[in-house]
Amino acid sequence: MGYCLEMSTGDMRDVIRLLTAVERSEKQEHTLTVVRDRCARADAELRAQGADLTVTVPQALEELLDGTPSATESPAYTHAFHHLVAAHFSDTTDLGVWSRPSWFFTLDEELSRHGIPPELLPGTFLFSGPPLRLPHTGDAYPQIGTLPTPLAAPLADSYERVLPLLHPDYRETTHRFAELMRFEAQEWETARKLGQRQDTIFFWIG
Incomplete structure (x- = not known):
């Protein structure tokens, strides 16, 4: 069994505004229609796989919008939030399928040995959780970072600096992250000059 790792970028404030809006704008209502459809399709796929959700993904979405989750533990809320983000963020970048995502914590140890600070370690940003409190998934995955x-x-600067010093087992993944983050840094600078605020890089493991 493997877990897909995906990445996208956008303005997380747009997601939070939709979740907390008292009166939604026409644009927000249109976005919500898209999200509801995606949640319904995701729910059908998860149930076909035999997933135990406790609540449906569409129900979890509505409860997040109301601020009243009815379950203390269910992956449905994390899936619903994922689709809220997807409706506001860029197209996803596929970072591969990982049989053991916990391997990133081993990579953390190698990077830490060469002076990479905690906030830049993969185990930090891949597993940091959503920017708001959600009911626990009840399992290790899916994960949001x-x-x-x-x-x-x-x-990107720090990973490029230590890349030649790393054990060969860790170089390919470190190089991939360095490339991706260099690109995202350039995109962020361009967006900032245009007055756009793509303030968050979002990771999904599921």
Whole structure:
């Protein structure tokens, strides 16, 4: 069994505004229609796989919008939040299928040995959780992580610096993250000059 790792970028404030809006704008209502459809399809797929959700993904979405989750433990809320983010963020970048995502914590140890600070370690930004409190998934996965976009450039710089020093087992993944973050840093600078605020890099493991 493997877990897909995906990445996208956007303005997390747009997601939070939709979740907390007292009166939604026409644009927000349109976005919500898209999200509801995605949640319904995701729910059908998960149930076909035999997932134990406790509540449906569409129900979890409505409860998040109302601020009243009825379950203390269910992956449905995490899936619903994922689709809320997807409706506001860029197209996803596929970072592969991982049989043991916990391997990233081993990579953390290698990077830490060479001076990479905690906030730039994969185990930090891949598993940091959503920017608001959700009921626990009840299992190790799916997982949500975020990285502030302004940290993309320092991350790329530091990974490029230590890359030649790493054990060969860790170089390919470190190089991939360095490339991705260099690109995201450039995109962020361009967006900032255009007055756009793509402040969050969002990670999904599921």
